[in-house]
Amino acid sequence: MRLLTHPLAAPGLALLILAAGISAWAGFPTDVVREWMAETGPVEMGTLALYLAALVAVVANRRFNPAPEWPALLLVIAGFCAREMDMHKYFTDVSVLKISYYSGPAPLAHKLMALAAWTPPALAALYLAARFARTLWRGLLTRRAVAVTVVTVLASIVVSKLSDRSLGVLTQDYGMAFNVSARALQLAIEEPVEMGIPVLVMLGLLQQRLET
Numbered sequence: 001m002r003l004l005t006h007p008l009a010a011p012g013l014a015l016l017i018l019a020a021g022i023s024a025w026a027g028f029p030t031d032v033v034r035e036w037m038a039e040t041g042p043v044e045m046g047t048l049a050l051y052l053a054a055l056v057a058v059v060a061n062r063r064f065n066p067a068p069e070w071p072a073l074l075l076v077i078a079g080f081c082a083r084e085m086d087m088h089k090y091f092t093d094v095s096v097l098k099i100s101y102y103s104g105p106a107p108l109a110h111k112l113m114a115l116a117a118w119t120p121p122a123l124a125a126l127y128l129a130a131r132f133a134r135t136l137w138r139g140l141l142t143r144r145a146v147a148v149t150v151v152t153v154l155a156s157i158v159v160s161k162l163s164d165r166s167l168g169v170l171t172q173d174y175g176m177a178f179n180v181s182a183r184a185l186q187l188a189i190e191e192p193v194e195m196g197i198p199v200l201v202m203l204g205l206l207q208q209r210l211e212t
Contacts, residue, residue, distance in 0.1 A: 004145075004203070004206060004207060005145045005207055005211060006145060007143040007144070007145050007148045008148070009145055009149070009203065010145070010148055010152035010153075010200055010203055010204070011152050013152075013196070013200065013203065014155070014156055014193075014200065017192050017195065017196040017199070018159075018192060018193060018196075020192060021188040021191065021192030021193070022185070022188055022189065024036065024188055024192075025184055030180055030181050030184045033187065033188055034180070034183070034184050034187060037184070037187035037188060037190075037191040043191045043192065043195055044084075044191065046195055047084055047191070047194055047195040047198070048081065048084055048085060050195060050198035050199055050202075051077060051080065051081035051198045052081070053198065053202065054077050054198040054201045054202050055074060055077055055078060055081070057201070057202045057205050058070055058073050058074045058077060058201075058205065059074065061205045061208065061209065064205075064209060064212055065208075068127070069128070069131065071124075072124035072125075072127050073124070073128065075120050075121045075124035076124050076125050076128065077198070078121065079120075079121030079122075079124075079125075080121075080197065080198075082117075084194065132150075135147075136151075144211065145207045145211065146204050146207040146211060149200055149203055149207060150204060152200055153197060153200045153201060153204070156194075156196055156197050156200060159189075159193050160193045160194045160197070163186055163189045163190040163193065164186075164190050166186060167182065167186050
């Protein structure tokens, strides 16, 4: 149990997951890696299963996060799960999470439905940020494991997003070209890091139990 409540448990786990992805890219043929990391591949499906497990864990842990905290966290995780399922592109190939979608040609009804879908998770995230900002800062100062885990989750989200956009930005804005091996490396970073996010959420919930 001491290992789970160590301040470096979450960063260590995140780095281990990242290393596993890069090792898979280095050790297996490019086609195999791309198949594993594809939208309907085993890593993506595993990520969805882990998000569902994280939703169950939030409900099971609600005694430690009384309402409205646990419903807010449930909404946020459900939002990430929906995005992982590409539900933000349900009506169009353009992401409804982009401002440009709402100035585009999509039907007004679709735009209103999109707003109604992503506004609750966004508001829940803002509530949690306002509610726990000071607690999180104090936890980092005192090296509480759960606080470090929260920051690791946020860092993982940033890393996955940067990885997702990296080659596209370099190609479109700077005219750089990349071979299939480079694109496989991008996926080998992005997809495992995304898979690690619900794992880290469940680790944080467990740490909260152990530290209480």
